Amino acid sequence: MVRIENLIKRYGDFTLDISMEIPKGKVTGLVGRNGAGKTTTIKVLLGLIKIDSGKVSVMGKDAAALTAEDRKRIGAALAESGFSGLLRVRDVAEILSAMYDDTDRESFLRLCGRFGLPEDKQIKEFSTGMKAKLRVLTALSHRSDLLIMDEPTAGLDVEARNEILDMLRDYLRENEDCSILISSHISSDLENLCDDIYLINSGRVILHEETDRLLDSYGVMRVDEETYETLDRQHILAVRKENFGYSCFADDRRYYEESCPGIVIQKGSIDDLILIMAGGELL
Amino acid sequence: MKGLMVKDLRLLFSQKKTWLMYIMLCLMMSFSMQGAFIVGYTVMLAGVIGISTISYDQADNGMPFLLTLPTDRKGYVREKYLLCLLMEACGAAVGIILCEVTSLVKNGSGVPADDIRSAVVVIPVMLILVSFMAPINLKYGAEKARLVMMIAYGIIGAITASAVVLMQDIMPDLGHSALVKIKVFFDETLGGTYFWTVPVVLTVLSLAVMYVSYRISVRIVSNKEY
Known part of the structure; x- marks a missing residue:
């Protein structure tokens, strides 16, 4: 169209x-x-x-x-x-x-x-x-x-x-x-x-x-500086510096849920997408 | 284009207080002025009202939305010129009816055809004025257009005044004698048989000017970003 x-x-x-x-x-x-x-x-x-x-x-x-x-x-x-x-x-x-x-x-x-x-x-x-x-x-x-x-x-x-x-x-x-x-x-x-x-x-x-994939598969991790330094970044699209460390926007939430069980990772939202991808640093 | 015309007419007639003021003014003028002066006034007013719809469109950033409606830029300009022609025709008709009615009320007789003819000459003059105002309004917007028109009037006035002074200095008799010759030509040569020749020829010429102005306006609107 x-x-x-x-x-x-x-x-x-x-x-x-x-x-x-x-x-x-x-x-x-x-x-x-x-x-x-x-x-x-x-x-x-x-x-x-x-x-x-x-x-x-x-x-x-x-x-x-x-x-x-x-x-x-x-x-x-x-x-x-x-x-x-x-x-x-x-x-x-x-x-x-x-x-x-x-x-x-x-x-x-x-x-x-x-x-x-x-x-x-x-x-x-x-x-x-x-x-x-x-x-x-x-x-x-x-x-x-x-x-x-x-x-x-x-x-x-x-x-x-x-x-x-x-x-x-x-x-x-x-x-x-x-x-x-x-x-x-x-x-x-x-x-x-x-x-x-x-x-x-x-x-x-x-x-x-696709919106469904964005909401289902993408995720946001909030990690301190020490964790961030050791984090596998192959699925991280963008990071944003925060007071506590970094917010990381990843395109494969399950990968981090399985490989880094200690890290809290939340489902991605469009707000996170705008905040981290548009306001942070693209990797 | 039909939709744009409906929009402009509804926009104009939505302002009841302004129309009441126009009607009062026209009635006062037609009763207080001699001859067919009112025809010139209503024609001039109608032209200005027609052109004012451009500034209504531009107010509050309205143009981008209007150009998303089922029209193209050429259609938008065409509608504006047709509206101005329609307004001029209505202005002339209302003016002639008003001056005939007031003359009948005041004098018990209609206005002499000679007076009407002199007044009707305002129509081509106003068409030419609209032809200048429309492209300037479309290019610069209503606010800047007002300034541009004032400057243009000033320049035209200054050139005319300088030319008259110069003519009087160089050939003191020519200006007056030329005018007298023209008047004699129209009154005696064309007077009876071709009574309406001058207004008709001037109207045709002004329509030609208006067409050139329309082409310029189409180019202005087509090249403009909204």
Whole structure:
């Protein structure tokens, strides 16, 4: 569905240099710290910025050459961009039904009502959570082949985040062939949703793994300096210096459970992945 | 493009207080001013309102999202120019109706066709102004565009004033006599048979300028990163 090959995009000192793929019907997570290059990658996919070199193909076409018809098959929710704050939900319903052939005005309004978005209030008067919900509902208002979500839950409380994730799960149940790219720096958003995860740091992909394997096989060891010096490092991907010694992120938890029974090793999480791989030293 | 047009119209008509103010202003003007002055005013107002939708799109970083909707960059620009043309046409229609109605109320008779013709000349002037404002707004954003337009007006004003002073110094009689000749040509030669020739020719010329402006705007938006 989406293929990025050797993409290079330079912004002053920052260079995005990645390759990645989003298969049909899969949910792909894009994680990384703020400023890692997640939004830049998404903007490239949506044809909003130009690339310096490489190839970016979306639904079989160059991302920069997507037509209005192609865009009808894409649903996008951007982190800090949406409809004008002067509009109301009922205006948005009219606009969407004029834009997409399969958007039903009434069901969009019903869905907005279910998620507590009043029809007659200007968007500028909405809370951060309400604006985020509207952005996601807008992206889900029509049947898409590709959904692109940039930090859909950023800045929201747990309840609003869960509501947004529920919306996405409902959509996925009804549209099994839809491919989704979702960027986030909140691990719990992605652990139960994504089939695979790309971790990017300073503009580069530093890990790509299936979520199930990441959660089942990867692990984190917290060891003191003395233990660290004698530790077998063949499955350690990254280490991070801590007050007590080192946190080590390993790609084979069972190997260390069997070979180093005295060491406490916990299951890996996406938070650990970001903290240690993006914030530590790669081996 | 239909969706973008719906968005702009809904955006414009969502501001009820502003429209109430416009209506009050237009009514005051049409009753207080002579002839068909109001036509020029409504046409100018409509053009500015049409262009203002660009700044609404750019406010709160709205452009990236709009360009993810089912449109391409050329379609976005085309919609803006069509909206401005639509607004100008509505502005002219409202202006003519207003001045006819107020003239009937005040004088018991309609506005002379000559007055209407003079006022309608504002339409091509406004189309040309829109043709300058649109690409500048699309390239620099509404805030910077205001500054650019002010500088442009200043430069045009300074050049015109300098040219007039220079002409008066070099050939004191030419400027006046040339204007008189043009007026005589339009009034006597074209006056009866080709009464509407000047406004029509100017409108066609301004549409040509607008087309060039549209092509420039398409290039600006196509090359811009959002």
